[in-house]
Amino acid sequence: MVEPWQLYVAAASAAIIIGIYGVASKRNMLKTIIGIEIITSSIGLNFLALGSRGEIADPLAQSMVVVSMAIGACVAAVALSIMINVFRHYGSLDLRKLRRLRW
């Protein structure tokens, strides 16, 4: 018998993989940042699903999710501000244009 929380955990791991795919394959900087946000949200979903197995939902998981959402917002703000600066330098959001650094 599949419990509801197991479905949520499965969905969360699928969404993490989708997010990593987005970060790794997309050429647009905005889409890369969206990929990061997808991973953040799906880890939050994972926490909530694992915390809601008992009679009552665990407050620890919920507070962890609230904090990680706040941190995710901070990271997104920094990422978007760097993105604006990239646009000022290159006139484009294409990551293929950001290849001036050597390996």
Add this chain to the structure above:
Amino acid sequence: MEIPLLVQPLVILFSTAVLTPLIDIVGKQAKAEKIRDIFAIAGFLAAFYSLMNLYWAISSTGPQTYILGTFGVPAGGVQLTADLLSVYMALIFCGIGLLVAIYSVRYMEVDSGLDKYYALLLTLVAGMIGVAFSGDFFNLYVFWEIMCISSYTLVSFRKYRWEPVEAGFKYLVMSTVGSLLALYAISLLYGFTGTVNLKQLSTMVSSGQISASPLSLYFTIGMIITGFGVTASMVPLHTWLPDAHPAAPSSISAMLSGVVIKTGVYAICRSLFTIFSPASFDYGTVLMIFGILTMTVANLMALMQRDIKRLLAYSSIVNIGYILTGVGIGAYALSHYSSSPKLATPIAIFALMGAMFHILNHAIGKGLLFLCSGCFVHEAKTRDIPELEGIGRKMTWTGTSLSIGLLALAGVPPLSGFWSKLFIILAGFSLPEDSFMKSISILVVFNSIFAASYYLWLMQRIMLKEPKPKIAGAVEAPASMLLPIVILAALTVAIGIWPGGIISLAESAGRALLGG
């Protein structure tokens, strides 16, 4: 109300960070802009002083714990814990932060927005100290992200150039995905046990009262190593480092290379050794193999560099390889010889002592080298090694300190880097019948000889060649920039000649990692 000793450094650093922009506004109106720099330095000094007090308290009465808030019995709550390892790391972080702040007074004076610079530097150090003091994954993650966000912003601080912006974005994407993988591992551990407290996780995992299979626990270990390994710049997750460290201002490069990447190593060690007892989980082999891979790849890449800061950045990756190998030898000995703990425990403590000692030596040495290269960049306005040839003759103090730092990292006795490398290698040779450990140590020896070659090559280019006409006008850096450099160089020599006190400190840190 008296603030507990454990929370004092964090309170001091965060409140100084908040107040610095306000002091800057006051200082601008009073036409005394440097007051903000002095205020930030005073904050670092006060935090360092309270950390020293904390160190004396812990070494006399044992680890301290402070509970910030609680969710009831099963969850554990948000708690700060400090044992000797935490306070050892925190002292390194705060000490390098203090010297970098002193250096920045003159080095950064041409830039604008310095109130934000000092505030971010303070939150960076506060985040690292918070990571070191975390007793559970909840605030470990929060402090981790405080540290990471400050360092992204500091890397792309000079946003009017293309290089910092580009390197900052690369760093942000890689490091954020890494932190999120670590958070995923934390959520899995929470799912297995229902708690995020390190001590409770440790008792639940070691007593076997959890519903997880060994495979899923190994998956979690892999996620932790990968997630925190991005910040620790393990190969193949290192590609952000050689871009981000040269692009940052030199003072920030010294911070990043000296201490921020050590936070990654600390987080790996702390979470693995505390939760998963090395006697029952074999992650030492993985750490050793990745350590060797890290130092070999980075050594080969370092040889190809023309940019002095890129070369130093690759050499940081090499040194992370030494530290990971040292930690790995300790875990490997404990897991493969768990039937005879009398044999394995001294070897593990010896190897961990070497790794902890190398963390200190590399923090001092690489901080020194990046600050020296910052002086060269400040004078010559270039990072190209062929153009910098002979500049050490024009800037005698900086050049001599650079040579001391290079020799120390190359492992020349009696400088500090010699001892820690010796301990890591000797720990690998301590079981002659174990051919795997022996071959790992032989590879470490080869790699450190190989690394010495390009350190000496760099020293010969900087110190012995005739200066080019382009840099003929270079003069010695100002005194407030030389002061941290000379302090670090003196520390390198002093630790090399009298290693005894630091060795016992590093040994007690290693013992604390193994839980007592």
